[in-house]
Amino acid sequence: MYSYPRAFRGGLIEPVVEVGQNLLLAGRAQYALYQVSYIEEIPASFPFIVNVGAIVAGVTAPNFNTNNILDMEYGQLGHFRSFVLDDINVMILQPLATARFGNKSMQARVNAFTALLDPCGHQTEIFLFEDDRPYLQVTNPQGYNLAQARIAFYGFKYVLGNENGAGPTGAKAIPIKEFGSMAEAERSQYKYTVIPIGGWGR
Secondary structure (H helix, E strand, O other), X not given: OEEOOHHHOOOOOOOOOOOOOEEEEEOOOOEEEEEEEEEEEEOOOHHHEEEOOOEOOOOEOOOEEOOOOOOOOOOEEEEEEEEEOOOOEEEEEOOOOOEOOEOOOOEOOEOXXXXXXXOOOHHXXXXXXXXXXXXXXXXXXXXXXXXXXXXXXXXXXXXXXXXXXXXXXXXXXXXXXXXXXXXXXXXXXXXXEEEEOOOOOO
Protein backbone atom coordinates (compact mmCIF):
# COMPACT_ATOMS: atom_id res chain seq x y z
CA MET A 1 0.00 0.00 0.00
CA TYR A 2 1.55 3.27 -1.04
CA SER A 3 0.69 6.97 -1.02
CA TYR A 4 1.81 10.05 -2.88
CA PRO A 5 4.08 12.42 -0.92
CA ARG A 6 2.36 15.47 0.50
CA ALA A 7 5.09 17.56 -1.14
CA PHE A 8 3.43 16.89 -4.51
CA ARG A 9 0.33 18.78 -3.38
CA GLY A 10 -0.18 22.53 -3.10
CA GLY A 11 1.52 24.70 -0.49
CA LEU A 12 4.91 25.29 1.09
CA ILE A 13 7.44 22.52 1.42
CA GLU A 14 6.87 20.08 4.28
CA PRO A 15 8.13 16.59 5.12
CA VAL A 16 6.69 13.86 2.92
CA VAL A 17 6.31 11.52 5.92
CA GLU A 18 6.48 11.61 9.72
CA VAL A 19 9.02 10.00 12.02
CA GLY A 20 8.26 6.29 12.32
CA GLN A 21 6.69 6.02 8.88
CA ASN A 22 8.22 4.23 5.90
CA LEU A 23 9.81 5.46 2.67
CA LEU A 24 10.25 3.26 -0.39
CA LEU A 25 13.24 4.63 -2.32
CA ALA A 26 12.64 3.77 -5.97
CA GLY A 27 15.77 3.55 -8.10
CA ARG A 28 16.16 2.27 -11.65
CA ALA A 29 17.00 -1.27 -10.56
CA GLN A 30 16.14 -1.52 -6.87
CA TYR A 31 13.39 -0.59 -4.46
CA ALA A 32 14.49 -0.29 -0.82
CA LEU A 33 12.13 0.20 2.12
CA TYR A 34 13.31 2.26 5.11
CA GLN A 35 11.80 3.61 8.29
CA VAL A 36 12.33 7.31 9.08
CA SER A 37 14.10 7.74 12.42
CA TYR A 38 14.56 11.52 12.39
CA ILE A 39 13.67 14.60 10.33
CA GLU A 40 15.52 17.92 10.37
CA GLU A 41 14.96 21.20 8.50
CA ILE A 42 17.55 22.64 6.11
CA PRO A 43 16.77 26.37 5.74
CA ALA A 44 17.81 28.41 2.71
CA SER A 45 21.04 29.94 3.98
CA PHE A 46 24.59 30.74 2.89
CA PRO A 47 26.06 27.20 3.14
CA PHE A 48 23.34 25.88 0.83
CA ILE A 49 23.67 28.62 -1.79
CA VAL A 50 25.62 27.18 -4.71
CA ASN A 51 27.73 29.83 -6.46
CA VAL A 52 29.10 28.67 -9.80
CA GLY A 53 31.09 31.93 -10.02
CA ALA A 54 31.59 34.50 -12.76
CA ILE A 55 30.18 33.66 -16.20
CA VAL A 56 30.84 35.61 -19.41
CA ALA A 57 27.84 36.80 -21.46
CA GLY A 58 26.21 34.06 -23.52
CA VAL A 59 28.42 31.29 -22.11
CA THR A 60 27.54 27.95 -20.47
CA ALA A 61 29.86 27.14 -17.58
CA PRO A 62 31.31 23.62 -17.16
CA ASN A 63 29.08 21.28 -15.17
CA PHE A 64 29.33 22.26 -11.50
CA ASN A 65 29.80 19.46 -8.96
CA THR A 66 27.71 20.07 -5.81
CA ASN A 67 30.06 17.85 -3.77
CA ASN A 68 30.52 19.18 -0.21
CA ILE A 69 27.36 21.29 -0.60
CA LEU A 70 24.43 18.92 -1.17
CA ASP A 71 25.96 15.51 -0.38
CA MET A 72 24.13 13.62 2.35
CA GLU A 73 25.67 11.29 4.94
CA TYR A 74 25.25 7.56 4.42
CA GLY A 75 21.84 6.55 5.72
CA GLN A 76 20.30 9.96 4.93
CA LEU A 77 17.89 11.27 2.31
CA GLY A 78 17.87 14.93 1.27
CA HIS A 79 14.61 16.55 0.16
CA PHE A 80 15.33 19.84 -1.63
CA ARG A 81 13.67 22.65 -3.50
CA SER A 82 15.56 25.59 -4.96
CA PHE A 83 15.34 29.11 -6.30
CA VAL A 84 17.67 31.08 -8.58
CA LEU A 85 19.16 34.33 -7.31
CA ASP A 86 20.83 35.70 -10.47
CA ASP A 87 20.06 36.17 -14.19
CA ILE A 88 20.98 32.63 -15.18
CA ASN A 89 19.44 29.46 -16.55
CA VAL A 90 20.17 26.28 -14.57
CA MET A 91 19.88 22.70 -15.76
CA ILE A 92 19.90 20.15 -12.92
CA LEU A 93 21.54 16.82 -13.69
CA GLN A 94 21.06 13.92 -11.30
CA PRO A 95 23.41 12.12 -11.55
CA LEU A 96 25.99 13.72 -13.87
CA ALA A 97 24.70 12.34 -17.17
CA THR A 98 20.93 12.51 -16.56
CA ALA A 99 19.23 15.89 -16.86
CA ARG A 100 16.08 16.46 -14.81
CA PHE A 101 12.82 18.10 -15.91
CA GLY A 102 12.77 16.99 -19.53
CA ASN A 103 10.97 14.99 -22.17
CA LYS A 104 12.37 12.99 -25.09
CA SER A 105 14.35 15.82 -26.68
CA MET A 106 14.15 18.92 -24.47
CA GLN A 107 15.29 19.79 -20.93
CA ALA A 108 13.70 22.57 -18.89
CA ARG A 109 15.91 25.09 -17.12
CA VAL A 110 15.26 26.80 -13.81
CA ASN A 111 15.71 30.57 -13.66
CA ALA A 112 14.65 33.55 -11.59
CA PHE A 113 11.22 33.61 -13.28
CA THR A 114 10.45 30.05 -12.17
CA ALA A 115 9.59 31.34 -8.70
CA LEU A 116 6.99 33.74 -10.19
CA LEU A 117 5.05 30.88 -11.79
CA ASP A 118 5.76 28.39 -8.99
CA PRO A 119 6.31 30.38 -5.79
CA CYS A 120 6.43 27.28 -3.58
CA GLY A 121 9.13 25.64 -5.72
CA HIS A 122 7.27 22.38 -6.43
CA GLN A 123 8.75 22.06 -9.91
CA THR A 124 12.31 22.28 -8.59
CA GLU A 125 11.94 19.41 -6.12
CA ILE A 126 14.61 16.70 -5.99
CA PHE A 127 15.52 13.90 -3.57
CA LEU A 128 19.17 12.99 -2.91
CA PHE A 129 20.00 9.66 -1.30
CA GLU A 130 23.38 9.57 0.41
CA ASP A 131 26.08 10.81 -2.01
CA ASP A 132 23.95 10.71 -5.17
CA ARG A 133 24.87 14.34 -5.81
CA PRO A 134 23.41 16.46 -8.59
CA TYR A 135 25.46 18.54 -11.00
CA LEU A 136 24.44 21.97 -12.27
CA GLN A 137 24.84 23.25 -15.82
CA VAL A 138 24.58 27.04 -15.65
CA THR A 139 24.18 29.36 -18.63
CA ASN A 140 24.40 33.15 -18.74
CA PRO A 141 21.84 34.04 -21.45
CA GLN A 142 22.29 37.77 -20.91
CA GLY A 143 24.25 40.26 -23.00
CA TYR A 144 26.48 41.17 -20.07
CA ASN A 145 28.98 39.37 -17.87
CA LEU A 146 27.93 38.12 -14.45
CA ALA A 147 30.19 38.27 -11.40
CA GLN A 148 28.31 35.41 -9.73
CA ALA A 149 25.76 32.74 -10.56
CA ARG A 150 23.81 31.48 -7.53
CA ILE A 151 21.06 28.98 -6.82
CA ALA A 152 19.76 28.43 -3.27
CA PHE A 153 18.62 25.06 -1.95
CA TYR A 154 16.43 24.31 1.09
CA GLY A 155 14.35 21.47 2.46
CA PHE A 156 14.65 18.54 4.87
CA LYS A 157 16.99 15.76 5.94
CA TYR A 158 15.59 12.30 6.71
CA VAL A 159 17.69 9.89 8.78
CA LEU A 160 16.79 6.37 7.65
CA GLY A 161 16.87 2.98 9.33
CA ASN A 162 14.74 -0.08 9.96
CA GLU A 163 12.58 -1.39 12.80
CA ASN A 164 15.67 -1.32 15.05
CA GLY A 165 16.27 2.38 14.40
CA ALA A 166 18.98 4.24 12.52
CA GLY A 167 22.53 2.93 12.40
CA PRO A 168 25.62 4.86 13.56
CA THR A 169 26.17 8.30 12.02
CA GLY A 170 27.79 7.91 8.62
CA ALA A 171 26.92 4.20 8.33
CA LYS A 172 25.06 2.73 5.39
CA ALA A 173 21.37 2.42 6.16
CA ILE A 174 20.08 -1.14 6.33
CA PRO A 175 16.63 -1.31 4.70
CA ILE A 176 13.65 -3.09 6.21
CA LYS A 177 13.31 -4.97 2.92
CA GLU A 178 14.43 -4.71 -0.72
CA PHE A 179 12.27 -5.46 -3.76
CA GLY A 180 13.06 -6.16 -7.40
CA SER A 181 10.08 -4.24 -8.78
CA MET A 182 7.28 -1.88 -7.82
CA ALA A 183 4.77 -4.70 -8.25
CA GLU A 184 6.70 -6.82 -5.74
CA ALA A 185 6.70 -3.93 -3.25
CA GLU A 186 2.94 -3.48 -3.64
CA ARG A 187 2.33 -7.16 -2.93
CA SER A 188 4.30 -6.90 0.34
CA GLN A 189 1.44 -5.16 2.22
CA TYR A 190 3.86 -2.72 3.85
CA LYS A 191 2.61 0.87 4.13
CA TYR A 192 5.00 3.42 2.61
CA THR A 193 5.47 6.60 0.63
CA VAL A 194 7.29 6.22 -2.70
CA ILE A 195 10.24 8.51 -3.42
CA PRO A 196 12.05 8.30 -6.80
CA ILE A 197 15.82 8.69 -6.44
CA GLY A 198 18.74 8.94 -8.86
CA GLY A 199 18.46 9.47 -12.58
CA TRP A 200 15.43 8.22 -14.47
CA GLY A 201 16.51 9.33 -17.94
CA ARG A 202 15.66 7.72 -21.26
